[in-house]
Amino acid sequence: MAAPPAPSRLRALAARALPYAPALAASGTLGALCVRAILAQAGGPALPLDDAFIHMQYARRLAEGGFFSFVAGDGYSSGATSLLWPVLLAPFHALGLRDLSLVYAVWALGLVFHAALAVETARLARPLAGPAAAAGAGAMCAGFAAFAWFAWSGMETVAFAWILTRTARLAAALCEPAPPDPATDSAAPAQPLSAPAQPPTTSAQPPSAPAQPPSAPAQPPSASIARSLALCGFVAPLLRPEGALASLLAAVALAFSASRSAPPAPLPAPPLPAPSPSRGGALWHSARSAGRLLALAPLLGPLVVPALNQLLAGHPTSSTTSVKWLIGNPNYDGPTLRAALLDNVRLLVTDVIDGGQWTAVFLPEGSAAVIALGAVALAVAAHRRGRPAHAAIVGALALGALLPCTYLSFLWNRVRYVWPFAPAWIVMAACLTRELGDAAQRLRPSLHYVTPLLAGAFAGALAARLPWAIGDLANSARAIDRQQVWLGRWAAQHLPEDARIGVNDTGALAYFSGRRTFDVVGLTTEGEARYWVAGAGSRFEHYEKLPPERRPTHFIVYPHWMACAPVLGRELVDATVEDQAILGGTTMIAYEARWDLLGSGALPVRSAPGERILDELDVSDLESEAAHAYALDPLADQRNMAIALAAPESSAPGELDPTRPELADGGRQHRTADRFVARLTAPPAEARLVLRVASDEGAELAVSVAGEEIGTVDVPRGPWVERALSLPAARLSTPTPIAITLRRGAGFHAFHYWIAGR
Template sequence: MWRASRVRLLLWHASAAIPVVGAAAAFYAPALARTRGVWPAPLDDVYIHFGFARAAALGHPLSWIPGNGYSSGGTSLTYPLALAPGYLLGFRGPWLGLFAALLACAALLDLCRSLRRLLEPRAGPGAASSCWVAWVAPLFVVAVPLLDWSWFSGMEVALLGAVLGRALVAVRRVELAPPARRPAEQLRVGLLAALLVATRPEAVALAAPLAVAAAHAAGSLGAVASLARASLPAALLLGAHAAANRAFTGEWGAAGAVRKLILANPYATPIEKAVEVIKNLAALRVQALESALGGPSWALLLPLLGAIAAIDRRSRRLAVPLLIGAYGSLLLVALNATARYQNLRYAAPSLAMLLVAAALGVGALARRGRLAAGVAAALAFAALAAPSRGFARQIDHFARASANIAGQHVEVARRLGARAPRPRRVLLGDAGAIPYLSGIPAIDGLGLGGYRGMPFARASVHGVPAVVELIERLDAAERPDVFALYPSWWGGLADVFGRRVDAVKIEDNVMCAADEKVIYEADWSALAPPGERRDGVVDEVDIADLVDERAHRYAFPSPRGGWVIGAVLPGGGDGGDGGDGADSAPRFDAGRLIPEGREQSFAIGSVAAIPRGSAVLVLRTDGGGPIALGVAVAAGGEVRVEVPERPADRWSEIRVPLRDVAPGDRIRIRSLLGTFRSFHVWLMRP
């Protein structure tokens, strides 16, 4: 009996490995042919994970590049740690992708094993009629081509699948454990739920109901203590991560949330944000939950089977959290401005949860006798066969996308690495392959890579000139000397501060943000030296410099106002020229648009070297027609200032005498007539 059981288990593992390894080969082989031997990665984000993994392997966890400091931009806390051993074992450069592929296959086989444990019939009625379900469970794992694309992409989705399966098994163990063992099993659920969240943040939509399910299975144990054991690990993880973000970046949220969430847009109205979320939900529903599953009618099979599992007494404690998690995760993903792109990869966790719930539904139906088992087999066959028409398209898309990344990002990395003299630092936008493969330090202008706690992610949301303001804060030797950018993304930076020296253009682009990535040599001569101070100034606010704005509790009119702008003009009035003469060197400054009838405000710094009394407020602007401003200090009355037409080819200054100001006072500047283009504010002694 023991030998027969062992042979049966080995046969099951072989039968599970065949579809998993076969699906992996179906995706990787054509992609390898397209990339000409470079290990395929259909997303450049894969190389971002590789960068975090390399940093962790070199003793710099939670850093994208050693020396850049803490980064909250990694979408997964655990996945780079899982990849790091591969780097230490010698999987370097693109070949870390081979280790990621092996890890993905192992993770999917682990998910299959978890499904077998959940679906193998226990002794009792229906056991004979449902014994086949565990053997077809691996087919559910690889049945949806859109999900397979993400499973084998090199991203963290396969690892999430393995953790998902183990978390479900842990909930089942709580159900079956004797009372003395249940607290330990509930804590196991809590730890695995925390691991889910650490692997993908939107998995919190599953982690929470799984904790409730574990507490519901408490039996004679106290409900509150049970819920605490199952939920506190995830809550503590989220709290610790938020606290670390706040301490090292000044933001409670991760850089990805700051950069990508629709809610983070400072200019859009609530209605505009809601419309974008609805667009995302519609695209995800139609493309990920309908087309990817075989079409509108066939797509109903997975939710139907999941509902059957939710009704069944033996499986509902797992199925209900899976259904809540699938649709809850999709709602969270819809808040991501990029949810509709990158082949809908953000929908992959939801698809995985639906497939697992459907497998449980097949098992629940099969246990109800031979007739029900026949119906279960028919529904399972239909659910598995319906998406199969998408395999050819998804395999082809995987290969083409991998060729795009190899042809553009990998090639740019090669060219930068071959430049002489070697670049000091490269400025790029959320591009992982370039610094990882070239070995050149980088600053991510979109902020996901993190750089010494500076708010690049928030600045990139406000606008390109705000990113330049942060670069202006860096010492000259620390500023990037080359750029690798998409020109259409970086107007006002690449064309103003860069000189085009090379470019890589690809054909048949299905994945990159543009078909051409351009290499520039940097010229930052228009930026002010760090720490430059104008004579006579006791306090100043550099508008659109988010660090300076935060220090002065600056507020701009939001939404539909305060848009960031930038210009390079002579007549700086803030340096060695001693005034605003038109013959001074051109100087960059960023600012904000204050629409008519709206206002900006800021607080005078608490360390400003000025006693209470009179002062002069100096406002920098550029050219334009006549405007009128209203200036008020603290709760005092507003003073109207008429500003005549200004020349367009130089900076201009508006001087406003203030009669009674002190550190901590709030100054309000309202645009009474026309739009005020506000670039810089100085408070000077009279």
């Protein structure tokens, strides 16, 4: 009997695409509502997050031939949180989509990934919860307001959620294969796994006749799944660094699959020569080795970005990691770090996943209880259906939401770091509906509709938040358009072409102005993240050392974010947007940069004839502090400032410098003790310590040299002063510990210490 003809490639493609049709229809309808709301409020294409324009700027530079340089003229920038999202956008720019027209491409990608995420969530839920609850999971995913918000936000959030969910689904399918279902698994073959490898013999082909080998032997479905899984595990961390979780899941699943492979059963002796058993064993061992080698592929994914950073920027960590990651932040010691992490976890559990104040726009109140019960239902479903690996993988994906708790804050941008792990919560909710439905049927067999009814109720509860979320999406897009986008266009029209703009929100200002930017936060400007993390005073001290050609000519910033008034000159224009909750501030202001105060506080205001500076500790200057082993308290970044005031009153001998009526200096607030090491090359004939300090309430400071107190100084209440105290010169020839300790008062502010002498 002749084998049935293979389906055409077009029919096969249609069969694979068929499961996506309902999801695409739902996503298309939802997208139309989102886009219509945005166009109505903003008057044109707009995006609700400035970060989306960071991706678009990187995409433009890629299309222009600059490999992840953020602005023309600068080199590689390690600030791209997502390596692949700009790569996906770059071809659209190369094809001619410019300015805001690129937003339509971003929206199209959002629609596709939104639909694909709903399909993958349903597929992940089906082996654990059955077809009815799985369909409900897909509906929950499609109607989840957070996914709708971010699908049309221009961010990579939904694409990342899709690849996490797909990785989890493939890993589970590889660990616990099931008879394939073409409607739910595009990677599965059309025939069941139990189908015989060879067709039965017929009268047209007697048993003694040798079987004709097919021209292209069918490949085991697990091989296709394994390759797809390895690819997903490799790609996931290129979309976001948290994708390392997907890499780990993929590697473990692939290694487990390779290790459990059994040798092939002995074949009956055919009439023609066949491979020897030793050759068959060698092939089996070769297949196992190939499987283990494939398991290493996902583990390479998390190494790509660090390798690029090391090669092109000289350091493996990204600037985003330096700014946002708690672990490794120099301002957090062990106890402070643990407290911050626990606070974040507590906030996640008690507010974020419960529909509290931070997520009420997306989640119904009390959602945490459903997720908790869903976790129990997940374990029950795994036991009842023999799916422990599926449940473990879903649980690992759900626990991935703890990863953003390691950030300085995961509340930025509508909690966008948490939502990619939400499909696991939806799967657990689907398991809950199935277990409750089965329990109802055990009580009364006619209650077969309970599972789909509950799944529909959960989907409806999530979808009920859609009007609120769509309104917030449109309002936020309007706010960004009226502030950052407007200021970017203003800069393009009013600032010189060679201007360099200092910014704290860098996306739209760089994208629309066409001017070089200087990211004061350090996300897109290499080398600045360290100083942003340290605080405003450290940034001011750092700017003193920057070459003039690297300094901004203008600033467009939120003044309270910048917190560095000495470098902000004349105001040029501002953009004020009220009735919004997405912006970093109601008003963003464009300034001329002011650099005349740089270095103005480098010397004491009084100097005696013939006296010179023998050593200097410039407080807040990170390099000076490190050179003098200056001791910092935890959370020192929160008490770091830069100020400009009239020249301080001084008790030091010598003449007052009349050319410095105003000084600027960085300093650290609310100190109770300052300890550092003085380093002089030789013992001076005489020496004194000059302190530039201040106190809100007045203070008395005790000064010790090498552990011995040598005197005290009084600091009056009010602005800064300079006080001088004689030092035992003979003891200053070697590195000498010096301590300034609060004797009286609530605290003091330290700006500068000099050892002057002859």
